[in-house]
Amino acid sequence: MFPSTHTRRFLKRCLALGLALGLSISAGAAQSGLAYLGEELKALQADPFANPGLLWVDRGEALWQAPPAPGVPACASCHGAPERLREVIPTLPRWNPATQRLENLEGLIRQCQSERQHQAPAPFESEALLALTTRLAHGARGLPLSAVVVPEAAPALARGEAFFRERRGQLGLSCADCHERYNGARLRGDRVSEGMINGFPIYRLTWQTLGSRHRMFRWCNEAVRAEPYPFGAEPYLELELFLRHRGAGLPLETPAVRR
Ligand code: HEC
Ligand code: HEC
Known part of the structure; x- marks a missing residue:
């Protein structure tokens, strides 16, 4: 279902031509996926009665x-x-x-x-x-994700980052290709965010339900036709660790609403 052949060709062409879609790699502070939503979804997330995640x-x-x-x-x-x-x-x-x-x-x-x-x-x-x-x-919303500072965690952190930057799947795209290089671009109905984890579990309209961080990783793996890992698998825990570090400072906003 996703990405369509058209989208796939588009992405490949962008990669081949090295186009940056007029968007630069985010140089500033990390931004929550919230910043990439339309006004309606932003309002839905903020609504203490209508947010379905509540x-x-x-x-x-x-x-x-x-x-x-x-x-x-x-x-x-x-x-x-x-x-x-x-x-x-x-x-x-x-x-x-x-x-x-x-x-x-x-x-x-x-x-x-x-x-x-x-x-x-x-x-x-x-x-x-x-x-x-x-x-x-x-219960922790508003608190900022904390950076990983424990020296013993460094090897796992490095493996998480390597996973993030590694090309995978039939489309040969890394997490970083979409969430850094092409972030801000439109992919079907979505605006590709920076792939932050501060809103999880998220209520995703596409899913019509709530999903965990690892469900999202699986979905993104499948989007490039890569074999997803099981929930709770070590590579996903390492990825999650890296994303926590990468998003350090972003306030938690559970339950976020996403498209
Ligand atoms: C083909 C492009 C593509 C690739 C490759 C990709 N993603 Fe995504 N990802 C998306 C799209 C589209 C969404 C939904 C829109 C959004 O929130 O960015 C998304 C959403 C996410 C979100 C949720 C962000 C939020 O604020 O709720 C996370 C986290 C994420 N991706 C992580 C990853 C990780 C980790 C990888 C590598 C395993 C990856 N993505 C690979 C396209 C991609
Ligand atoms: C019999 C007592 C007991 C029960 C019941 C119990 N826990 Fe715990 N839980 C502990 C102890 C003891 C720890 C480890 C010490 C600590 O950090 O408080 C712990 C740790 C945790 C932690 C990690 C906290 C940290 O500071 O590292 C979480 C999260 C947690 N429990 C959630 C739950 C949830 C959810 C339930 C119910 C499904 C539950 N616990 C039921 C005793 C209990």
Whole structure:
């Protein structure tokens, strides 16, 4: 479905000719995808009654408060209000020195579900996991994404950046081709943004639902006919780490609305 043959040819031609579409690589500070929306969607995101993503905030609040089974402590019994975790959100994903692995918000939630609540962790992209993720990230809105400064995370950060710049798929396009080189260009109905992650989970009209960062990565991989990775896969965690660093300073705006 996307990109169309026409779009594909157009992109290839641009690459071949080295045209920059009259747009320069963004030299200034990082910009949220919000800046690339039309007025209507900007207003929808800002509307505390009409933003469809807020439904998941409410669902997440209910899940947070409720014991998942009789006799099992609720998230709230151990953590109190979701806002008590707000300082952690902009520092995710992060390097865990004990496990020598990266962990993101979805991973931490699932870990508590299995280790602290002794329940089956909610599947990736399930309504429950999206709702809890959205509720926690919503509690941190306004806080800026933080730069990656832990030395132990440097190799993973470098791998994330390499992934971002590597050409892939049948179209041979890297994330950077679209989100740096051609950012601002129109691709079918979309205006290509800088590919920032400060609005996630996002409500995407194209999806008619809410989606995670990794769902977006999968969609963008498929857009260039590249094999997507599974949710929670290491290369996506590394990519997410790099995008957090690249967008450092951008305020969280969960749940963002996108086209
Ligand atoms: C063929 C061009 C293309 C490529 C290549 C591409 N994307 Fe995208 N991406 C898009 C379009 C179109 C959108 C939807 C409009 C927008 O938000 O930029 C998008 C959206 C996004 C968003 C959401 C931005 C927001 O504010 O909600 C992220 C994050 C993202 N892409 C990351 C990536 C990553 C990571 C890669 C490499 C794995 C990648 N993209 C490769 C075209 C592309
Ligand atoms: C039995 C108590 C308990 C329950 C129930 C519990 N957690 Fe946790 N959770 C912890 C402990 C202990 C930690 C690790 C120490 C810490 O950072 O507070 C933790 C860590 C976390 C973190 C990372 C916080 C950080 O500062 O690094 C998140 C996010 C989280 N939990 C979410 C949840 C969610 C969502 C639920 C419900 C699905 C939940 N937890 C249920 C005890 C619990």
